Each structure stands twice: as C-alpha cells, then as structure tokens.
Amino acid sequence: MRAIVKRANSRNTLVFWLFVGPFAIGLLLFTYVPITWSAYLSMFDARNTVTPTEFVGLANYIDILTDRAFLDSIGTFTVFAAFIVPTTVVLSLALALLVNQVTWARAFFRSVYFLPFACSYVVASLVWKMSLFPGVDSGIANTVLGWFGADPEAWIGTVEPPLYWVVLVTARLWLQLGFYMLLFIAALQRIPTHLYEAAWIDGASTGWQSFRHITLPGLRGALVAVLTLNLINAYQAFDEFYNILGDARGYPPFARPPLVYLYYTSLGSGGQDLGRGSAGAVVLALVIALATLLSGRVFRRPT
Amino acid sequence: MLSRRSFGVVAGLLGLAACGVNTGREGAGGGTVRHWYHAYGEDGVQDAVRRYAAAYPGARVEVQWNPGDYDSKVLTALQTSAVPDVFEAQVKVDWVRQKQVVPLDDLLGDTRDDFVRALLDSQTVDGKLYGVPQAIDTQVLYYRPSLLEKAGVTPPKAVDELIDAAKRLTAGGVRGLFAGNDGGVGVLTAPLLWSAGLDFLSDDGKAPGFDDPRAATVFGKLRELNETLLLGAPTDWSDPGAFVDGLAAMQWTGLWNLPKITAAHGDDVGVLPFPRLDADGAESVPVGAYSAMVNARSADVEAAKAYVKWLWVDKSDYQTEFATAFGAHLPARKSLAATALRDGPGKEVVGFVTSGGRIASPARWSARANTALSDAVSRIARQGADPAGELRAALDVARDEIARLDR
Incomplete structure (x- = not known):
C-alpha cells in the first residue's frame, strides 16, 4: 500500500516538474538572471560591454539620480500616472456598467470594446501618427477641425500647448480600456443579484444608491487589481510613446517615459551605457514598487 | 498509445529543444x-x-x-559576437577602447591621399584609422525657384534671410520649410553651430566647441524659424515626400534624394548650403559616411581585412557605381568624385562639400553629450526655454564626457 502511494507521489512529482519545469527554467533564465545581472552591471563602468571589469560602486546611481533628464521623466510620469489611472478606471468601469446592462447583442458590444486590446501597440501608434493625427490638412483630426472652420494643428509636433498629449492619451485609452472593462464585467457578474433585489424591496433606488452601496463594494477586489496594473503600466509606458514621438536617432525631451530614456541610454544607437542604464532600471523598479505599495495601502480592505 | 497529456509534454519538450538549435553564431569559419x-x-x-x-x-x-534600427544592432553584436566579420558604421571611441574593432591603416597604401581627408579624420581615433569610407552622404537645402520668385524672395544667404523666406513662403496649405518633424532639432543643430563659427568640439577635440554666447543666439534663431516650419508631415526629413508633394516650399534633406526630387519638379529645383549667421560664421553642409569596419572578434580578421581592401580600396569601379548609381552620393575618393554629378544641382553640391563640408558626427562626440545638447536645443527652439541656462547644462555634460574619454 505504502509503495503504491509512494509511486503515485513520485509520479505526481514528475508530472509537476514536467509542467512547471519549462516555465521555471524560462523564468529563471529570462527574468531572474537578467535582473541580477542588471543589478551587477549597475555597479560597473559598463559601456558597450556586458562583462565589465571596472567596479565603480554607487557612482552610476549618483549619476542617474542627479541626471536632470531622468528625474524629469520620473516626474512627468508620476503626473501622467495621476491622470491616466483614474481616467482609465472611471471610463472602463462606465463601459463595463453600460455593456453589462444591455440585454441585446451583449456579446457583440463586449467584443467591440475588447477588440482594440488585441491590436498591436506599434500598429495603433502608426495609425494614430499617420492617419488620425498627422500635421497635414488631410489627417482625420484636422479634417474634423476643418468642418468647424478651425485651422489645422500639427498635433504631435505642437509643444505649446502640448497637443502631443492628446495623441498619446487617446491612443493609450483606446488600447487599454477594453481589457480593464472585461475585468470589471467579470467582477460585476459575480455580485449576487439577490443583494440588489433585497435592497430594492427595502426602498433603495435602482440608480446611485444601489451602485454606491452594492456595486462599488462588490467591485473592491477588481478595483484594486485594475488600479495596481494601471499604475505599473503607466510607469512602464514605452510602445506608443516610442513609436509616436521617437525614432532610432532620438526622442524629444518632453513626454519621455523613464523606460524610453533608459532604452536610449543603455541600448540606443549612439552608445550603450549599460552601467548607468541598469542603475536607472533599479531606481525605476523601486519607484514602481513604492507607488504600488502606497496605492495598496490606500485601498486596503478595512478590517 | 500516447495519452493527450503526455503528448503535450513531449511536444513541449521538443519545442524547447528546437529553440536551442539555430544560434546563427558560427563565426567566420x-x-x-x-x-x-x-x-x-x-x-x-x-x-x-x-x-x-x-x-x-x-x-x-x-x-x-x-x-x-541597424546601429543598435551593430553595437550589440560587437559586444559578444564573432558575426559580422565586416560591417558598415561610423567609428565610436568606446569601440576602440573596448578593442571591438581593428585598425585598417595598412589597407590604404598609397591611395590614402586620394580619400577625402576629413572623412579619414572622422574615422580615426588616437591616430589609427578604423573604417574605410564607402561614400559621402550630405544634406542640403532644396527649394523651388518658381515659388521663391512668386513670393518675391531671393535664395537665402544668411540665417535671418532663411527665416524671412520661410515666413513669406508660408501661405495656404504650404509651409515655408520642412526640416524634420522634431522642428529641425535633429538635423539643423550642427549646421546652426557652424553658421555661427562654432562646432560640437574644439579643434583639438579636448573641449566643447559651443562655449560661446553666440550659441544661445543661433539656437534662438531656430526658435524663430519654428513658427513657419512644417511639423507632423507623414514622412520625416530623410524622405523627400513633403517637398515632392508640395507640403513645404523648401526642405532640408539628403543629397541622396536628388533623383526623386528632380523627377517630381524637373528644372524647378534649387540647392543651397545652410546659410551663415553673420560674417564670423560660414556656409556649410554636413558630411558623413558609413565606413567599412572589421570586427575584432571575427574568426579570421585577416580574411575580413583582405576583403575590405579588395572592395573599398581596389575595386574603384564598384565604389563609383555604389556611390552614384542609386540615389545621389559622392564617392569618398577625389579621383572618382570628378566623374560623378557633372551637371545641374548635383554639381553645385560637389562645390558645397568642397568648400563647406563639415563632419556631422565626430568620433569623440558621445551619444550622451549629443542627447544633452539636443535636449537643450529642443527646449530652446520648441518650448521657449532660456538659451543660456539650457546650454550651460549641456556644456557640463559635454565636458564630463570628454574628460571620461581621456581617463
């Protein structure tokens, strides 16, 4: 009997490692090794080499923390996060509530709003840059302006006022809203309907009162998840920014995400300073961890 | 018979194994x-x-x-890979310091004097040559004489005249000048410095070349120019699209676009070097060249060098064809230049290069220094920042980088 249990156990262990093994190896090789290596590189003068020899201690950290361009990008993206996170949460929750309420063709509406999430960021960026918001009169945004008799704008090229944010923010919202909407729909469908029915019998209104006291508390878990994912995403902005504002030669000093700045520093075409780039990556990781912890604390479930 | 589960495991393992097979890094064996x-x-x-x-x-x-993004790919390959053996690039001091490229002085022999001197200098670090120039690329100001005439403008010979011309040529759907979607920051920074008699680096390369109040003046001019620049064009400065499609009356772009531009506008094409700020500055065109270089990690450095010598030193018929048959470039050798671009705007450009050709990316001008300067120029020209303060910050970074190269 014991032998059979033992054999079954070792069989289970084998199956466990067969399934988990490839992922564990992948995670180790492509995530933990690079992170450790990056932390190692951040202590060296590592220009154009991943096997540096000149130890410089914390010099790269001092360098990057006194680097105006890097600090500017962290500052800009803290403001960006403060704007984009609430906007995304409110809009995707509103979409979820609307789509969840339609009784007719619900699957159709759900797919329609989710589809943009399946679109590549690069492709969407090019569409935004070249057909929606180019500076020429024939661009879609400028055509619409023309209907109202307004002059065409350069959009991406206009710095005063910073119209490029219109392009960047609309692209990001279009790409992301559907995904967060889906998370909210899933959470909405887990709120038991009998709670609403009981509340209505007790005289609660079907609108705001039900939303405030039943829907919102029921969504708490989803809200925290969406907020956290969104916050991390905001600091990790890269794709649409790089593809709309940048190119292989460079990126303007405004709306420059920390990752874009670090990309040019450590992997850019001019010269690869992996030491400073790694120091910046470590600093950015700490900033993201801190922001996530803070937001978790604010939204912690009251005990 | 395989159950579905074990089939999945086997397939997964096979997939993993397949990932490890083709690394494509066998070296020049x-x-x-x-x-x-x-x-x-x-x-x-x-x-x-x-x-x-x-x-x-x-x-x-x-x-x-x-x-x-070819340049980044080369940088990454040079760090660890034996491939490529031969590649085209512009030498960086850091590559020499890391011993990633090999000197090629012995390949030139008595043809050395035939190469355009400034090009060889730009590929030389610590007295050794690391790249054999393949062809000369340059950029010029293209304009349509008929449009200038209609607006009552003469071809601009000074920066203020250029600003005035761009203003007067802006009418209807047409903007005066196109110099890239970044407001000219990327391509006009160097010609603006030269127009004021300044440069990225001092003559000996040991100090920044723009520690001068005139730098603030000249980048202030880019601010004025930005009011009439075309921004948000579907293509960027390196493509003739905006000029060919009539979105801008003038465009700063590469000589290489000359065939496409003359095909579109026929005889109605004029070329100019970048004008000077005043009598103390100079007209200029930037010159640059991809050069053939040899990877120090190549499995057979001598074979790679022999091939470079054959193609870029001995085979002058190929060099001429390479430079002139596909889009307009200039051969990197004086004896071949005489045969290229013998008439029209092309001939004028040969003159600009001879009298005002300047190296656009000196080997000792690092990427970090360049980012600091172009950030400053962008803030001055596009956001109206204080020129003196911005340039002081860029100077600090540039000094820091120059000092690092000699440590």
Whole structure:
C-alpha cells in the first residue's frame, strides 16, 4: 500500500516538474538572471560591454539620480500616472456598467470594446501618427477641425500647448480600456443579484444608491487589481510613446517615459551605457514598487 | 498509445529543444566572410552589394541586409559576437577602447591621399584609422525657384534671410520649410553651430566647441524659424515626400534624394548650403559616411581585412557605381568624385562639400553629450526655454564626457 502511494507521489512529482519545469527554467533564465545581472552591471563602468571589469560602486546611481533628464521623466510620469489611472478606471468601469446592462447583442458590444486590446501597440501608434493625427490638412483630426472652420494643428509636433498629449492619451485609452472593462464585467457578474433585489424591496433606488452601496463594494477586489496594473503600466509606458514621438536617432525631451530614456541610454544607437542604464532600471523598479505599495495601502480592505 | 497529456509534454519538450538549435553564431569559419549593411532606401543597392560579394575571389562572402534600427544592432553584436566579420558604421571611441574593432591603416597604401581627408579624420581615433569610407552622404537645402520668385524672395544667404523666406513662403496649405518633424532639432543643430563659427568640439577635440554666447543666439534663431516650419508631415526629413508633394516650399534633406526630387519638379529645383549667421560664421553642409569596419572578434580578421581592401580600396569601379548609381552620393575618393554629378544641382553640391563640408558626427562626440545638447536645443527652439541656462547644462555634460574619454 505504502509503495503504491509512494509511486503515485513520485509520479505526481514528475508530472509537476514536467509542467512547471519549462516555465521555471524560462523564468529563471529570462527574468531572474537578467535582473541580477542588471543589478551587477549597475555597479560597473559598463559601456558597450556586458562583462565589465571596472567596479565603480554607487557612482552610476549618483549619476542617474542627479541626471536632470531622468528625474524629469520620473516626474512627468508620476503626473501622467495621476491622470491616466483614474481616467482609465472611471471610463472602463462606465463601459463595463453600460455593456453589462444591455440585454441585446451583449456579446457583440463586449467584443467591440475588447477588440482594440488585441491590436498591436506599434500598429495603433502608426495609425494614430499617420492617419488620425498627422500635421497635414488631410489627417482625420484636422479634417474634423476643418468642418468647424478651425485651422489645422500639427498635433504631435505642437509643444505649446502640448497637443502631443492628446495623441498619446487617446491612443493609450483606446488600447487599454477594453481589457480593464472585461475585468470589471467579470467582477460585476459575480455580485449576487439577490443583494440588489433585497435592497430594492427595502426602498433603495435602482440608480446611485444601489451602485454606491452594492456595486462599488462588490467591485473592491477588481478595483484594486485594475488600479495596481494601471499604475505599473503607466510607469512602464514605452510602445506608443516610442513609436509616436521617437525614432532610432532620438526622442524629444518632453513626454519621455523613464523606460524610453533608459532604452536610449543603455541600448540606443549612439552608445550603450549599460552601467548607468541598469542603475536607472533599479531606481525605476523601486519607484514602481513604492507607488504600488502606497496605492495598496490606500485601498486596503478595512478590517 | 500516447495519452493527450503526455503528448503535450513531449511536444513541449521538443519545442524547447528546437529553440536551442539555430544560434546563427558560427563565426567566420570555412572561409566565409559575413558582411552587414543597413537597409539602403534606394532601389538596386542590395542587388549591387550582393553582386560585389559574389565577385570576390578570395572567400565566400555572405551579405546580410538589416532593416530597422541597424546601429543598435551593430553595437550589440560587437559586444559578444564573432558575426559580422565586416560591417558598415561610423567609428565610436568606446569601440576602440573596448578593442571591438581593428585598425585598417595598412589597407590604404598609397591611395590614402586620394580619400577625402576629413572623412579619414572622422574615422580615426588616437591616430589609427578604423573604417574605410564607402561614400559621402550630405544634406542640403532644396527649394523651388518658381515659388521663391512668386513670393518675391531671393535664395537665402544668411540665417535671418532663411527665416524671412520661410515666413513669406508660408501661405495656404504650404509651409515655408520642412526640416524634420522634431522642428529641425535633429538635423539643423550642427549646421546652426557652424553658421555661427562654432562646432560640437574644439579643434583639438579636448573641449566643447559651443562655449560661446553666440550659441544661445543661433539656437534662438531656430526658435524663430519654428513658427513657419512644417511639423507632423507623414514622412520625416530623410524622405523627400513633403517637398515632392508640395507640403513645404523648401526642405532640408539628403543629397541622396536628388533623383526623386528632380523627377517630381524637373528644372524647378534649387540647392543651397545652410546659410551663415553673420560674417564670423560660414556656409556649410554636413558630411558623413558609413565606413567599412572589421570586427575584432571575427574568426579570421585577416580574411575580413583582405576583403575590405579588395572592395573599398581596389575595386574603384564598384565604389563609383555604389556611390552614384542609386540615389545621389559622392564617392569618398577625389579621383572618382570628378566623374560623378557633372551637371545641374548635383554639381553645385560637389562645390558645397568642397568648400563647406563639415563632419556631422565626430568620433569623440558621445551619444550622451549629443542627447544633452539636443535636449537643450529642443527646449530652446520648441518650448521657449532660456538659451543660456539650457546650454550651460549641456556644456557640463559635454565636458564630463570628454574628460571620461581621456581617463
């Protein structure tokens, strides 16, 4: 009997490692090794080499923390996060509530709003840059302006006022809203309907009162998840920014995400300073961890 | 029979195993030289370089054509890989310090004096030559004489005249000047410095070359110019699209676009160097050249060098064809330049290069210094920041970088 249990156990262990093994190896090789290596590189003068020899201690950290361009990008993206996170949460929750309420063709509406999430960021960026918001009169945004008799704008090229944010923010919202909407729909469908029915019998209104006291508390878990994912995403902005504002030669000093700045520093075409780039990556990781912890604390479930 | 579950496991393992097979990094064994080019936009270049490679009698040459961010790819390859053996690039001091490229002085022999001196200097670090220049690229100001005449403007010879011309040519749907979607920051920074008699670096390369109040003045001019620049064009400065489609009356772009531009506008095309700020500055055109270089990690450095010598020193007929047959470039050698671009705007450009050609990316001007300066110029020209303060910050970074190179 014991032998059979033992054999079954070792069989289970084998199956466990067969399934988990490839992922564990992948995670180790492509995530933990690079992170450790990056932390190692951040202590060296590592220009154009991943096997540096000149130890410089914390010099790269001092360098990057006194680097105006890097600090500017962290500052800009803290403001960006403060704007984009609430906007995304409110809009995707509103979409979820609307789509969840339609009784007719619900699957159709759900797919329609989710589809943009399946679109590549690069492709969407090019569409935004070249057909929606180019500076020429024939661009879609400028055509619409023309209907109202307004002059065409350069959009991406206009710095005063910073119209490029219109392009960047609309692209990001279009790409992301559907995904967060889906998370909210899933959470909405887990709120038991009998709670609403009981509340209505007790005289609660079907609108705001039900939303405030039943829907919102029921969504708490989803809200925290969406907020956290969104916050991390905001600091990790890269794709649409790089593809709309940048190119292989460079990126303007405004709306420059920390990752874009670090990309040019450590992997850019001019010269690869992996030491400073790694120091910046470590600093950015700490900033993201801190922001996530803070937001978790604010939204912690009251005990 | 395989159950579905174990089939999945086996398939997964096979998939993993397959990932490890083809690394493509076998080095230049077996007499094969691997040669990388970036993807030239002109039709026919790829066929031509493959034809040259096939004609080489000394070894088998494999040409790889690299679309996309080629420069970053080269940087990454040089750190660890034996491939490519030969590649085109512009030398960086850090490559020499890391011993990633080999000196090529012995390849030139008595042809050394035939190469344009400034080009060789730009590929030289600590007295040694690391790249054999392949062809000269330059940029000029294209304009339509008929549009200038209609607006009552003469071809601008000074920066203020250029600003005035751009203003007066802006009418209807047409903007005065196109110099890139970044407001000219990327391509006009160097010509603006030269127009004021300044440069990125001092003559000996030991100090920044723009520690002068005139730098603030000249970048203030870019601020004025920005009011009439075309921004948000579907293509960028390196493509003739905006000028060909009539979105801008003048465009700063590469000489290489001359065939496409004359095809669109016929005789109605004029070219100018970048004008000077005042009597203390100079008219200029930037010159640059991809040069053939040899990877120090190549499995057979001597074979790679022999191939470079054959293609870029000995085979002058190929060099002429490469520079002039596909889009307009100038040969890197004086004896060949005489045969190229013998009339029209092309001939004028040869004159600009001879009298005012300046190196656009000196080897000692690092990427970090360049980012600091272009950030400053962008803030001055596009956001109206205080020129003096911005340039002081850029100077600090530039000094820091120059000091690092000599540590």
